[in-house]
Every structure is written in structure tokens, then in C-alpha cells.
Amino acid sequence: MEHGSFTDNSVATFSLTDEDHTIANAVRFTLNQDPRVTFCGYSISHPLEARVNIRVETTGGPAREVLKDACQNLMLMCRHVRCTFDKAVEDFKASNAVKAMKIDSQDSSGDDSEESE
Amino acid sequence: MAEGAGEEKKKFSIWDLPDVPMGQLPPHLELQRSRVSCNKDAPIHTESIQYSGAYASMGIDNSSRLDLFSNNFRVEVVRLNEDDIEFDMIGIDAAIANSFRRILIAELPTMAIEKVLIANNTSIIQDEVLAHRLGLVPIRVDPRLFDYLSENDQPNEKNTIVFKLHVQCKRGSPRITVKSDALKWLPNGSELVKETRNATSDSSSKPEIYTYFGCSQETVPEFVKNPIIPKYPDIIIAKLGPGQEIELEAHAVKGIGKTHAKWSPVATAWYRMLPEVVLLEDIEDDLAEELKSKCPVNVFDIEDLGKGRRRATVARPRACTLCRECIRGDDWEKRVALRRVKDHFIFTIESTGALPPEVLFTEAVKILEDKCERVITELS
Numbered sequence: 001m002e003h004g005s006f007t008d009n010s011v012a013t014f015s016l017t018d019e020d021h022t023i024a025n026a027v028r029f030t031l032n033q034d035p036r037v038t039f040c041g042y043s044i045s046h047p048l049e050a051r052v053n054i055r056v057e058t059t060g061g062p063a064r065e066v067l068k069d070a071c072q073n074l075m076l077m078c079r080h081v082r083c084t085f086d087k088a089v090e091d092f093k094a095s096n097a098v099k100a101m102k103i104d105s106q107d108s109s110g111d112d113s114e115e116s117e
Numbered sequence: 118m119a120e121g122a123g124e125e126k127k128k129f130s131i132w133d134l135p136d137v138p139m140g141q142l143p144p145h146l147e148l149q150r151s152r153v154s155c156n157k158d159a160p161i162h163t164e165s166i167q168y169s170g171a172y173a174s175m176g177i178d179n180s181s182r183l184d185l186f187s188n189n190f191r192v193e194v195v196r197l198n199e200d201d202i203e204f205d206m207i208g209i210d211a212a213i214a215n216s217f218r219r220i221l222i223a224e225l226p227t228m229a230i231e232k233v234l235i236a237n238n239t240s241i242i243q244d245e246v247l248a249h250r251l252g253l254v255p256i257r258v259d260p261r262l263f264d265y266l267s268e269n270d271q272p273n274e275k276n277t278i279v280f281k282l283h284v285q286c287k288r289g290s291p292r293i294t295v296k297s298d299a300l301k302w303l304p305n306g307s308e309l310v311k312e313t314r315n316a317t318s319d320s321s322s323k324p325e326i327y328t329y330f331g332c333s334q335e336t337v338p339e340f341v342k343n344p345i346i347p348k349y350p351d352i353i354i355a356k357l358g359p360g361q362e363i364e365l366e367a368h369a370v371k372g373i374g375k376t377h378a379k380w381s382p383v384a385t386a387w388y389r390m391l392p393e394v395v396l397l398e399d400i401e402d403d404l405a406e407e408l409k410s411k412c413p414v415n416v417f418d419i420e421d422l423g424k425g426r427r428r429a430t431v432a433r434p435r436a437c438t439l440c441r442e443c444i445r446g447d448d449w450e451k452r453v454a455l456r457r458v459k460d461h462f463i464f465t466i467e468s469t470g471a472l473p474p475e476v477l478f479t480e481a482v483k484i485l486e487d488k489c490e491r492v493i494t495e496l497s
Contacts, residue, residue, distance in 0.1 A: 002496075022485075022488070023485070025215065026213050026485065027489075028212065029212035029213065032168050067496060068493055068496050071489045071490075071492050071496075074213075074489050075489045075490065075493075076183055078482050078483075078489070079486065080186070081190065081192075081206075081209070084190055085478060085479065085482070086479065088191075089194055089197065091194075093197065
């Protein structure tokens with residue numbers, strides 16, 4: 001839900017239901033990174049009501065588009081985080097497997113500590 | 118103390134500084150931007166300077182473009198077990214790290230016991246206390262294989278798991294302890310029949326049951342390999358004295374931690390920023406020994422300089438708990454600086470067993486992406 005003005009679409013407040021700090025703070029961060037934004041912030045009017053108001057003011061472009069771009073950027077960041085994390089976990093598991101094999105092959109005298117993968 | 122980034126530095130000219138390349142912040146501002154200084158009384162510079170035009174008057178673009186993020190972001194796994202994981206995320210901001218932590222705790226779905234149908238409970242544990250304890254028992258099943266059960270749905274094999282508990286302590290035998298391995302999985306659904314209050318109901322009408330399983334859950338291949346049981350078989354549920362009996366059926370459904378903490382898939386998930394311990398001046402001999410003995414986690418080490426002189430070095434900054442013992446006392450603040458790196462997070466996730474911890478994190482990131490998508494579709 002957008003509360004804005006019909007004449008000036010560069011400033012607007014977006015009210016999202018069923019949301020809380022989780023997405024609002026992340027979107028506010030990506031909004032801040034955008035050079036078109038002059039002001040952005042979010043507020044939660046009452047903690048028992050799951051509603052977030054995000055305020056965006058831009059240097060001229062429509063606020064709705066800027067918010068959409070910020071959400072897109074956040075999605076791309078998340079995808080990148082996921083890929084990097086998956087690769088790091090795979091590398092870690094692979095290197096641990098190699099270490100376990102090395103220990104098994106080097107150690108002939110019955111080592112107690114088992115390498116758990 | 119927290120001066121505006123551009124304002125009072127107008128008299129300061131970058132050209133006067135030797136060897137400072139254009140387009141970079143002078144070192145004290147870079148310190149302010151990227152480190153939290155933990156002083157004796159309180160930390161300063163804790164907020165991250167996110168505004169894209171923050172250093173505009175110095176000609177530095179603070180906006181983090183996506184390609185810069187992609188190049189600088191790194192993940193390093195330190196420890197990975199069956200139940201927990203510790204990894205470092207470098208190059209991300211606190212807002213996003215906190216979003217992941219919140220999602221891990223509250224918005225990842227799991228299966229947990231919700232409805233308990235008690236046929237007989239003569240133990241000293243009250244019905245509701247017993248039901249509460251059963252709800253908190255973690256179940257070893259992948260919640261992605263199940264759907265949510267809403268009020269209008271009928272409980273069927275796609276959204277409910279049925280367990281049965283029937284224990285009895287015979288007269289004359291010693292007390293027994295009911296542990297969670299006494300919960301037996303019923304893959305064919307509920308065995309109890311609803312009581313019909315209508316006395317005039319037709320005796321030939323079918324009795325109403327609690328769950329409508331179309332097919333047995335045993336036919337699903339994942340459950341053939343890993344039957345659904347509680348993750349830990351030694352959780353004490355109740356204790357029975359002689360002559361006491363518990364007979365009940367428990368139905369587990371899918372939910373998220375926001376509704377009730379029993380549906381949280383992590384024991385806990387937390388992060389901390391990487392501590393940085395810097396010696397501002399050379400600390401030698403007796404002072405070095407004193408410094409090394411002050412630290413309870415042995416962050417400092419002594420190295421020999423030869424000719425009997427010793428010097429203190431920082432050996433394990435990562436173990437620092439920021440107890441600030443090393444800056445207590447007179448003058449120590451001038452010698453040791455405690456800082457935290459603002460974009461290096463050490464994440465630890467402890468799973469309760471439904472999903473392995475690395476899968477939990479991947480699912481949490483997916484959920485954040487879904488939320489963004491929902492916002493985008495609402496806006497369009």
C-alpha cells in the first residue's frame with residue numbers, strides 16, 4: 001500500500017502488512033546504498049500490529065521504482081550469498097575428506113580420534 | 118565525538134597528506150567507518166555509515182554497488198558437524214546478517230506436535246503439562262516434505278504426522294521413566310475414533326476418525342530409509358509410579374517459530390563481529406608479562422627479542438571476548454586498542470536436528486528472497 005501524492009511521485013510511504021524488522025531493515029540498507037535516494041527509513045507504529053511503514057524520498061525518480069530496485073538488489077545479494085555459502089561448505093567438506101584420508105593413510109598405529117565428517 | 122563525515126574536515130585537504138591515493142578516506146575516517154572502537158565505558162562508532170552520499174564532499178562514493186559486493190563477499194567455514202556450524206561472512210552488513218539470524222530463529226518451518234488426544238492419563242503429570250512437553254520434543258523429519266495444515270483442511274498424510282504413546286507401570290514394579298523413544302510413529306494415521314454425542318445416530322453410520330490418510334506414509338521413499346522418530350531418544354517426558362498409565366496420540370503439524378518456539382529449527386543461532394586487538398605501542402618486558410596474565414582467554418603471547426628483552430604480540434584475536442580486562446587500570450587504554458570489524462561476522466548455528474545446519478542457512482536465505490519477491494509483486 002503506497003501513501004503518496006498524485007502530483008509528486010518522488011516521495012512516498014509504503015505500508016507493508018505482515019512484515020517486521022527482518023525485511024524492513026534489510027530493504028532500508030539497500031535503499032540507502034542507492035545514490036538516487038535522499039531519505040529513507042522505516043518505522044513500526046505498534047509492536048503488536050504486524051505493519052511496517054517504509055518512507056522513501058528520491059532525487060526525482062518515482063519512489064515506487066526505487067523501492068522495487070532496492071528489493072531486486074537485495075534478492076541478487078541473497079542469491080550471491082547462497083551460492084558463495086554453498087561453495088564454501090562444499091570446499092570445506094572436500095578438504096575435510098582429504099584430511100581424513102591423509103590421517104588414515106599416514107597413521108598406522110591406531111589413532112583414537114575419528115575424523116567425523 | 119561522532120563528527121559528521123564531511124563537515125569539519127573542510128579545512129583538511131587530502132593533497133597535504135603524503136602518499137594518500139585519491140578516492141580513499143584518510144586513515145582515521147576509514148577507522149571510524151569500518152571499525153567499532155570498544156572503549157572502557159562504551160563502544161563508539163557502532164552504526165554503519167550506509168548513506169550513499171556520506172563522503173560525497175571528499176569525492177568518495179559510499180554506495181556499495183552490487184559488483185563490488187560480489188567481488189568482496191567471502192564465506193569461510195570454520196567448523197561443520199552434524200548439529201552445528203560455525204562460519205565467517207566477510208563483506209556483508211549487519212542489517213542483512215541480522216535478517217538471516219531472525220529468519221533462522223523465527224521463520225523456518227519445522228514439524229512439532231500440536232494436538233494431543235489423551236485417552237488415558239493416570240500419572241501425576243497433568244494433561245496440559247504432558248502435552249506441552251510433547252510439543253517441545255524435536256522430530257527428525259524434513260519439514261519440506263510436508264504442507265501446512267490450516268483450519269479448513271482435513272488432516273491427511275501430507276500435513277500430519279501421528280505418534281502414539283502407551284506406557285503402563287504395573288503394580289509391584291518399580292517406577293519407570295517415560296523417555297521420548299516411547300513415541301511410536303503411526304504411518305497409517307490415527308487409530309482413535311471420535312466420540313459421537315448424538316445418541317440417536319445410526320449404528321451403521323461410519324464412525325468419524327481424526328485423520329484421513331489416503332495412503333500410508335511408509336510408501337514415501339524418504340521415510341522408508343529414515344523412519345520418523347524423535348531426534349533424541351532420551352528426552353524424559355514423564356515418570357510413572359506403580360499402577361499409572363498414559364495412553365495418548367500426538368499429531369504433529371508444520372509451523373514456524375513466530376507462532377510458538379517449539380517450531381524453531383535452531384537451538385539458537387547467533388553472530389558476533391570479529392574482534393581486533395591492536396597494540397598501539399611496543400609493550401616490553403614486565404608490562405608484557407602483565408598484559409599476558411591479564412587476559413582470561415590468552416589472546417596475547419610473549420616473543421623473545423633477544424638479549425633478554427621480550428615483547429607482547431597478539432596471537433589469537435579471534436578468541437577475544439571483549440571483557441576489557443586488558444584496558445582496565447591506568448594507562449592501558451593508551452597501549453591496547455580493542456575494536457570490532459564491522460563487516461566480518463562469525464555466525465554460529467546450532468540445529469535441533471530436523472535439518473542439517475548448512476541446509477538451514479540456505480533455506481533462510483531463500484526465505485528472505487521470497488519475502489523480497491512478495492514485496493516486489495505487491496508493488497507492481
